[in-house]
Amino acid sequence: MEIKNVSIFFVSASLALSLISIAALQAHAATTDADASDSVTSKQEMKAQKKAESKARRAKKNAELSKLEKNGYNPAGNQSNYPQNLQNAQQKATGQKPTNAPAVAP
Template identity: 55%
Template sequence: MNETIRTILVAAAVVIMSASTVPQVYAQETGANATSATQAAPVTKAEKKAARKEARAKKNAELKKLEDAGYNPAKANDPNYPQDLQNAQKKARVGASASQ
C-alpha cells in the first residue's frame, strides 16, 4: 500500500512540474524570434532517443532541486503534501535566481 502511495505522489509531482514548464516552453518556441531549428521535431530514432534522454535528465534535475529544497516525494500519507511541494518550489526558485 505504501509503495502505491509513493508511486502516486512521485507521479503527481512530475505532472505538476511538467505542467508548470510546458506553457513556458511553448511560449518560447512560438515566439516571434523562434527559428525553424527550435521548432523542428526530432526525425530520426537517434534524435528521438537524445530528446528523451535530455527531457529525462531535465526532470531528474528538477526533482533533485526540489529534494534539496526540502521536498520528500517518498513520504507516505503526508497531510501537508501540496504545501510541502509548493514551499520547495518557491525555495528552489529563490535559490536559482540568487545564484544567477
C-alpha cells in the first residue's frame, strides 16, 4: 500500500510539473511572438522612415534644379561653360547680378 501511495505522489508531482512547464512555455512563446511582431513593426517603421527621407531629399533636389532652370541654367544644354553657367544661375536665384556672363560659342 505504501508503494501505491508513493507512486500516486510521484505521478501527481510529475503531472503538476508538466502543467507548470506547459504554462511557462506558453508564456515564453507569447513573449517571443510579441518580440517578433515588434521587430517586424520596427523594420516597417524604419523602411517607411527611409522612404520618407529619400522622398524629401528628392523633392529638395528637384526644387533646387527647377529654381536654377528658371534662372537660365540648362543641364541638358551646351556644357562648354558649365561651371560659369551654373554659378550665374545660382547668383540670379539668390537675387544677385551674375558676375561673368558666359562666353557665346559661334
